Amino acid sequence: MDEGLTIGQVSERTGLSVHALRYYEREGLMLGSVSRSHGGRRRYDATDVDWLLLCNRFRACGMPVSDIRRYAELVAAGPGNESERLELLRAHEDRVRAEVAQMQENLTVIAAKARLYEQHIAAGSAGTLWTGEAPSCLALEAMAARR
Amino acid sequence: MDEGLTIGQVSERTGLSVHALRYYEREGLMLGSVSRSHGGRRRYDATDVDWLLLCNRFRACGMPVSDIRRYAELVAAGPGNESERLELLRAHEDRVRAEVAQMQENLTVIAAKARLYEQHIAAGSAGTLWTGEAPSCLALEAMAARR
């Protein structure tokens, strides 16, 4: 009954599977190697959990495992490389901003299509009005249907 | 020299590789099978290209290939299933909205971290102020560095 959290407890707290936690460690994503109990089991501390929650954020916005490893290495190396860390964060920030913008643009197209289908369906079950005078956004489906 | 575009031309216009185009067809993502020239080569028309551009949007916001196939099947089946198409679009729309919201939240955390690193770096190269009084958002890195 040592100090610290077991891998199972950390799994619950982070939502990562125990397999994923071992994988993250193997891949060098932890800030140094996780400490072990007398019997050789992993014992995580609060910092480990916080770090893993941050990793979850990184992963959730598409940061590759290799970039997280790089960031972890910089942090583990201690003070003196803050500008490198910043560069990595900024690069990721930019990528995510671009991706969000892209997704929002695509979302408007998809939403527009959905709204048009709603109107079409609401306007009655007749397929008659549909083919031929479909607005540009549904012209594709209309044409395809005509084949 | 038949009508229509070759796979190479469509590749240029859509950004999809010729391999990906053949893969999409095999996977049932096209609205029916692409027509062929006398010699057995694919000939795409404008509708195919428009459809592929739409597929690109779908893919760019994370719609799985299997969902696109489903949507393609519905469109290819012709009028009468508009509410199913709508359901699929709406489900995807909701997922993307949630994902965008999540990404934006993560983005604020990452951006905050980046801003703090900027301040730290701007405040002079001293690592002294750093450890110990780091704001909450960088406490993790500070603690890790202290090990």
Add this chain to the structure above:
DNA sequence: GTAAGATCTAGAGTTCGCTCTAGGTCAAGG
């Protein structure tokens, strides 16, 4: 006619991020 280059098919291979298996070890309760 012939050489080059685009395309064809079927199927194998790749990358990413886990996930699972096998065969043990360790810790706690009865």
Add this chain to the structure above:
DNA sequence: CCTTGACCTAGAGCGAACTCTAGATCTTAC
């Protein structure tokens, strides 16, 4: 002491979405 269940390592396997290979065929230009 024995059982049960969480944990260990090393390494194989998996699903998604392509990507590439091999060997054949088609098209075009000279």
